[in-house]
Amino acid sequence: MAEKSLKNLVYLLLMISLVLVLILAYGSIKPRAQTDQPDLVTAVETVAKEAIPAVVHVEITERQEIANPLLPFESQPFFKYFFGIPKMPKKFEKEIFGLGSGVILDPAGHILTNYHVVGGATKIRVVLADGRQFSGKSVKVIGTDPKTDLAVIQIFGNGPFPYLTLGNSDKVKVGQWVVAIGQPRGLSETVTQGIISAKHRTGLSVPSSYQDFLQTDAAINPGNSGGPLMDLNGEVIGINSAIMTESGGFEGLGFAIPGNIAAYVSKQLIEHGKVIRGWLGVSIQKITPELAKSFHLSNYQGSLVADVMKGSPAYRAGLKPGDVITAFQGNRVDNPSMLRNEVSLTPPGTRVTLSIIRNGAKQDISVKIGNLQTEQTAIETTLKQEFGLEVRPMTASEANSYGLNTQVGVTIVDISYNSPFGRAGFQKHDVILQIDNNQVDSAATLLTILRTLKGRSISVLAVDHNSGQSTMVQMNLR
Numbered sequence: 001m002a003e004k005s006l007k008n009l010v011y012l013l014l015m016i017s018l019v020l021v022l023i024l025a026y027g028s029i030k031p032r033a034q035t036d037q038p039d040l041v042t043a044v045e046t047v048a049k050e051a052i053p054a055v056v057h058v059e060i061t062e063r064q065e066i067a068n069p070l071l072p073f074e075s076q077p078f079f080k081y082f083f084g085i086p087k088m089p090k091k092f093e094k095e096i097f098g099l100g101s102g103v104i105l106d107p108a109g110h111i112l113t114n115y116h117v118v119g120g121a122t123k124i125r126v127v128l129a130d131g132r133q134f135s136g137k138s139v140k141v142i143g144t145d146p147k148t149d150l151a152v153i154q155i156f157g158n159g160p161f162p163y164l165t166l167g168n169s170d171k172v173k174v175g176q177w178v179v180a181i182g183q184p185r186g187l188s189e190t191v192t193q194g195i196i197s198a199k200h201r202t203g204l205s206v207p208s209s210y211q212d213f214l215q216t217d218a219a220i221n222p223g224n225s226g227g228p229l230m231d232l233n234g235e236v237i238g239i240n241s242a243i244m245t246e247s248g249g250f251e252g253l254g255f256a257i258p259g260n261i262a263a264y265v266s267k268q269l270i271e272h273g274k275v276i277r278g279w280l281g282v283s284i285q286k287i288t289p290e291l292a293k294s295f296h297l298s299n300y301q302g303s304l305v306a307d308v309m310k311g312s313p314a315y316r317a318g319l320k321p322g323d324v325i326t327a328f329q330g331n332r333v334d335n336p337s338m339l340r341n342e343v344s345l346t347p348p349g350t351r352v353t354l355s356i357i358r359n360g361a362k363q364d365i366s367v368k369i370g371n372l373q374t375e376q377t378a379i380e381t382t383l384k385q386e387f388g389l390e391v392r393p394m395t396a397s398e399a400n401s402y403g404l405n406t407q408v409g410v411t412i413v414d415i416s417y418n419s420p421f422g423r424a425g426f427q428k429h430d431v432i433l434q435i436d437n438n439q440v441d442s443a444a445t446l447l448t449i450l451r452t453l454k455g456r457s458i459s460v461l462a463v464d465h466n467s468g469q470s471t472m473v474q475m476n477l478r
Contacts, residue, residue, distance in 0.1 A: 040177070043232040047179045048191045050234050053129050053162040055181045055227055057188045058100040058113055058153075061123035062400075101182035101227030102126070102153070103236060105266060107160030112266045113226030114241055115144050115151045120396035126155050129189055143269030146393065147344075147441060148210045148261060149241055152269040164228060166266075167235030169258035172196055172214060180218040180240055180254070182227030194218030194254075201255060202337040212341050213255040214238045220254035229256040238262070264345050278346035279372035281312020282319060283448040284336045295324065296360050302326040303336045307452040311378070317367040320358070327355035343369065372444065383447045388419025391443050394431050402431070402463050402470070408441045409433040409463070424475035429465035453477055 100117030104110070111126065118124060118141060125135040134155040144151040155161070173196065180192045198215040216229060220240050229238035238256030245251045268275040284303040285291075292300050305323040308314050325333060328342040329352050346352060348371035353364050384390050391410035398411060409431045415422050432440050436458050440446050460473045 040232075043177070044179055044191070044193050047230055047232060047234050048181065051164055051179075051181055051228065051230060052189050052191075054104040054164045055129065055189070056102045056104060056111055057127040057183050058102050058111075058117055058226060059125040059127070060098045060100070060118055060121035062096050062098065062121050099183060099186050099223045100225045101223065101240070103226070103228045103239070104161050104163040105152075105166070105270075106163050109155040109159055109161045110142065110266070110270055111153050111155065112239060112262060113151055113153065114239065115146050115149045115396075116241075117226045118151050118153060119144050119146065120400065124153065126153070127188070128161075132158060143273040143275075145265050145269060145275045146396070147275075148257060148265050150239065150257065150262060150265045150269075152266055164230075164234075164236050166259045166263040167231060167233070167237045169214065169237045169260045172199065172231070172237050172258075174198060177232050178216055178218055178237070179230045179232070180216070180220055180224060180227065181230070182220070182224035182240060184219070184221035184223040184250075186223055190224075192219040197253075200334070200338065202335070210261070210341050210344055211337055212258055212261065213241070214258055216254045216256060217252045218254060219250045221250045222248075224254075235259070236262075261341070261345065274373075276348060277344040277372045278348055278350070278369040279313065279375055279444070280343045280367065281309040281314045281370065281375075281448075283307040283309075283452045284325070284339060286335055287324065295322065295357075297324065297357065301332070301334050302357070303333055303339045307448060309448060309451070312375075313367050313370040317354075317365050319354070319356070319365060319367070322358070324357040325354055326357060326362075329353055330355075344372075348372075348374075376443065379444045379447055383443050383450075384414075384416075387421065387447075387450050388416030389421055389446070390414035391432070391446060393442060398431065402468050404433075404463075404470075408439045410440050410442065410446055420475060420477050424460075424473055426462070426473075427465070431463040431465065432460060433463065433470070434461040435459070450477060 098117065100113055102111040102113035105112055123135070124139045125133060126139055127133050134157070138156045140154050140156070142152040142154050176196050178194060178196055182190060184190055194217040196214055197217050201213040201215050202211040214229065214237070218229065220243050224240045227240045228236040229240055231237050237259045239262050240254065240256045242255045243250055244253035244255070265275055283306040285306050287297065287300045287302055287304050289300065291304060295304070302324040305319055305321055305325065307321055308319050325339055327333060328339060331342065333339040333342060346369045348369055351366055351368045354367055355362065355364050380390060390413045392413055394409040394411050412426060412428055412430050412432065415426060415428060432446065434440060435449050436453060438449050440449065454477055456477055458475060458477050460475060461470065462473055463470050
């Protein structure tokens with residue numbers, strides 16, 4: 001009997017031990033499943049291995065026109081005697097070569113890259129990580145969007161292709177680990193790592209007027225442009241676009257276009273060949289301490305409505321100058337750039353709610369977002385009637401020929417010489433870059449700015465198409 005009791009006791013102890021082992025094993029596994037965090041020891045290695053096949057090397061050839069630096073001396077006898085030039089050419093052509101990166105988006109071979117990489121290119125060659133090369137008719141530019149510095153090209157043949165997924169950049173947190181892949185200085189398949197240093201950076205000297213950059217300290221150098229910035233789950237949360245540097249190389253300040261903007265723009269370019277943007281029809285400005293005091297605001301958050309274009313969606317909804325827009329569809333808008341991005345990425349026809357402060361009181365206004373493209377004709381007609389100007393966006397080749405590092409500007413197509421700009425000496429083909437430090441990127445922006453400043457003395461930063469030189473012109477807008 002005692003022997004049987006001993007056996008039962010041993011059996012009980014064994015069962016208790018087994019249960020404890022299972023509890024401990026389950027406890028050690030459960031936190032890993034709940035946190036769903038990648039192993040930092042091998043995360044970068046895993047991301048690189050899976051992503052490199054879908055990151056491409058882009059080589060471009062471009063012909064540029066440059067202003068003749070000797071043109072001002074055309075009439076000098078010295079040049080006529082020694083160079084025998086009866087009439088100097090105003091411009092010269094030169095061929096330049098550039099490098100960049102790109103991300104394959106789907107098995108069909110659509111590649112997302114920067115506009116400043118392929119915009120204006122006469123030849124494009126794409127090289128995959130496995131050595132396959134595509135050029136000539138096997139590469140096609142599907143669409144470009146200078147305003148966000150994004151472009152989509154497509155390669156044909158030998159598919160399906162490896163591709164990466166664009167992630168939700170709104171979930172990105174400052175301090176999280178990221179990986180950049182590209183070909184800095186032509187060194188293809190280069191992998192660097194770092195963290196997200198900041199979000200919502202604006203005001204950078206890059207060819208973009210819709211700015212909302214992710215800042216990173218992952219090493220980015222010339223040649224990384226168009227390559228992916230990825231999280232440790234292998235999703236593309238940004239497209240590397242720019243660096244802030246005094247040396248010309250990386251100094252810890254890299255910037256990427258957020259994945260959500262890249263996703264919207266790339267989808268539009270693939271489906272339509274262009275980006276169909278929402279339009280509100282207001283001139284907005286940053287709230288300064290002086291403005292906050294004047295409008296009795298408790299903080300500087302929001303966008304102050306300086307002017308409302310007659311007949312625009314904002315006008316029809318009842319927005320007024322002096323209103324402060326603080327939220328768009330419930331999302332805070334801390335500054336004009338954030339509001340501009342929210343509106344532009346909203347499909348036309350969508351009804352949205354704007355939260356505003358008017359005369360110190362908070363209220364919501366419903367607005368049906370308009371289509372910037374369909375409103376373009378009305379905008380151009382109004383601009384010509386009120387200010388005697390017809391303009392178009394400045395092209396990449398024009399920016400290059402004038403030595404500009406930005407493509408934000410409009411070229412004068414037609415001008416009334418009895419208008420304020422005509423009397424100030426402006427001519428066809430001159431380029432308007434800024435008015436009173438406000439960047440001009442379209443006819444709509446120009447019209448809104450001019451209406452806001454009508455009747456005042458203004459400063460216009462422009463390029464004289466004859467000399468290719470930038471100059472500041474003081475004029476009266478009457």
